[in-house]
Amino acid sequence: xxxxxxxxxxxxxxxRAVALxxxxxxxxxxxxxxxxxxxxxxxTAVTAATRDMPVLVSAPGSVEAINSVAVKSLVxxxxxxxxxxxxxxxxxxxxxxxxxxxxxxxxxxxxxSAQAKDQAALEQxxxxxxxxxxxxxxxxxxxxxxxxxxPTCRRRSRA
Numbered sequence: 001x002x003x004x005x006x007x008x009x010x011x012x013x014x015x016r017a018v019a020l021x022x023x024x025x026x027x028x029x030x031x032x033x034x035x036x037x038x039x040x041x042x043x044t045a046v047t048a049a050t051r052d053m054p055v056l057v058s059a060p061g062s063v064e065a066i067n068s069v070a071v072k073s074l075v076x077x078x079x080x081x082x083x084x085x086x087x088x089x090x091x092x093x094x095x096x097x098x099x100x101x102x103x104x105x106x107x108x109x110x111x112x113s114a115q116a117k118d119q120a121a122l123e124q125x126x127x128x129x130x131x132x133x134x135x136x137x138x139x140x141x142x143x144x145x146x147x148x149x150x151p152t153c154r155r156r157s158r159a
Contacts, residue, residue: 077103
């Protein structure tokens with residue numbers, strides 16, 4: 001019986017030894033190291049003073065102008081000069097852009113030429129009406145020629 005108690009105690013001694021070694025290892029690994037010391041932060045001090053401070057608000061959002069105008073050109077053309085920047089204040093009558101005047105000047109000259117041509121045609125029709133009236137009054141020409149020319153003269157004088 002003594003041998004049985006020794007045999008029974010042998011595994012419990014080994015078990016106890018393994019338990020002690022495990023506890024020692026776990027406790028050795030669980031020790032926390034102290035964090036490294038930080039360097040001191042420099043601090044400066046000033047005397048407090050009373051003064052106005054601007055009020056600034058920083059917030060997300062969008063800004064919308066009170067008054068805005070869409071600028072449209074009455075004529076087509078190439079921009080030669082821009083005299084205003086985006087967002088700038090402008091006043092009534094202020095020159096904002098300069099458009100190339102050459103196409104408009106050419107169109108004006110063309111219209112003036114057409115007017116001169118029509119004026120010359122009107123003068124010619126008037127002189128023919130007068131001529132045919134004189135010839136019809138003297139009974140040299142037929143009145144049908146005068147009646148064909150008179151509506152043309154009236155039509156050209158309205159234009």
